[in-house]
Amino acid sequence: MLVMNLLKQHCLVSAFSKYCVAAFLQKCSTSSIQNYCLSNRRYPLLENVTVQHSPLKILYCYFSTQGIHCWNCGVTVSNLFCNNCNSLQKVNEKNNYFELLGLNITYDLKLAELAKKYRQLQSVLHPDKFSNKTTEEKNISAEYSSLINKAYSTLNNPINRGLYLLKLKGNVGGEEMVQMDSTFLMEIMEKNEEVEATFDSEKINELYKVNKETINSLIGNLSKAFNEDDIAAAREILTKLKYYSSIDTKIKQMKEKLGSTD
Template identity: 40%
Template sequence: MFVFNRIRTFYKVTNCKCKFNYHTLNNPTTSLIKKYPYSMNNFASQRSDSKQCWKCGLERKNTENLFCKECNALQNPVEPNNYFKLFSLEEEFNIDSKQLHNIYRKLQSYLHPDKFSNKSDEEKEISANYSSLINKAYNNLQVPLKRAVHLLQLKGNKLNEDQKIDDPDFLMEMMELNEEFDDTDDVNKLKDLDIKNKNQLENIVKQIDECFKEGNLTQAKFYVIKMKYYASLNNRINARLRELGIVD
C-alpha cells in the first residue's frame, strides 16, 4: 500500500484539473532556462539544483514530481543515478515486474515527444534525455542480474567487471556445464540443459533476495558473481536455441 501511495503522489503532479498536467506552458522566456546544459551526462551535475524548478525557481517540495507545481515545466530527475527512485520504487531486490512495467509505460507516456511538440527546446531536450534515462533504468531494473549489480552499487558495494569467484567446486561445475553445452547439438539435451540452468538461476535469485533482505551484502555479492556465470551460460543456450528456431 505504501508503494502505491508513493506512486500516486508521484503522478499527482499538480492540483489542476488536467490529469496529465500537459496544458499551458508556452513561451518560456526566462533566462534561467539557459543555465543548464541538457544532456544525459549532465543530469548528475544538476542534482543540487534540481530541488528548485529550473524555470521559475520554485522550491520542489516533492522532488518525485515530474512537473513544476507552479509553472508546469518538466523537471530534471533529482537522482538520475538511482534507478529505483526514478521509478518511485523501494530500493529492494525483489520487485514486482508487472508494477515496474506499468510505471515504465506511464512515465514514457508522460515523457512522449508528442507531448512536448509545442514546448520550448529546453523542455524538449529534458524530455528526450529523461525518456532515454527511463529506458536505461527500465532495462537495468527488469533484469535480475543488472538489478542486483545496481543495488549493490547503490549500497556502496560496487561489483568490479572482472571480479572472480574463489570457489573451485563451483568453477568446475560451470566448466562442465559449458563443456556439456559445447559438445552437443542434440535439441533435447540443449533443452534439458536450459531447464537445469534456469532452475539454478531461479535458486540463486532467491538466495540473492534473502541476502539483501538480511542486509548481508558480502554474501549477496558472492551470489551475484555466481549468477553472472549462470546468466552467461543462459545467454549462450538461448542464442543456440534461437539459431535452431526453437525459441523466439
C-alpha cells in the same frame, strides 16, 4: 481506500522530488476532479483515476524538504511539472533508479509494477509529448526519458538489479566480482562443454531447463541475502549468476541452431 489509491498513484510523482504529499478532501464532483487533473498537467498521472465515492475534491499540497526551485520561473517546485509555469522540471540527480520510478529500494521488485510505473512515466515524459515546447523542455524530456529507459532495463534484469543494489549499498567496486574456487570453475567449464557438444533438441531443452532452475534458485538466494543485508553472500551469488547466465545465452544460441523452439 480511495484516498490511499490516489496517494499511491501520486507517489510516483512525488518520488521525483522527495516531497511530502498531503491530500485535503473537500466536497466536489468526480468529473471536476478528473477535469482538474486533465487541465492541469501538474497531475498527469491522475488522468485515469476512477473515483467511486463522490463527492470529493482533492487538493494536493507539497512541502519542500530540499528547496528546489523551478529552472524557468524560480518558484519552489514539488512535482515533475512546475505548479506555476507548467515547465517540466530537470532530473534530480540525487535520485537513484528506484526513486526515479517511484519504487521502494528492494531486490524483490514486482516486475508488473515496475513495468506499469515505467509506462506511466514514459507516457508523460516521452519527447513526442514536447514537440510544441521550448528547446529546454525538449532537452529535459529527452534526458529524462532516456534515464527512465536505463532505470527500467537495469531494474528489470535480475542480475543488473542485484549489481545496482550492491552499488547503492556502498559495495566498493560493485562491478568487481568474487574470485570463485577451482571446483566451481571446473563445473562451469564442464557445463559449457556439454552445451557445445549437444546436437540433440531434446537434450538441449533439458539442459536449458536444468540451467534455468539453477538460475531461479540463485535468484531466490540472492533475494534472501539482500533481505538479510548479507553483502558478501550477495556478491558471491551474483558472480555465480553471471556464469550461469552466460551458459543460458550459450544454450539459447544452440537451441536456435538446432531449430528448437520449446
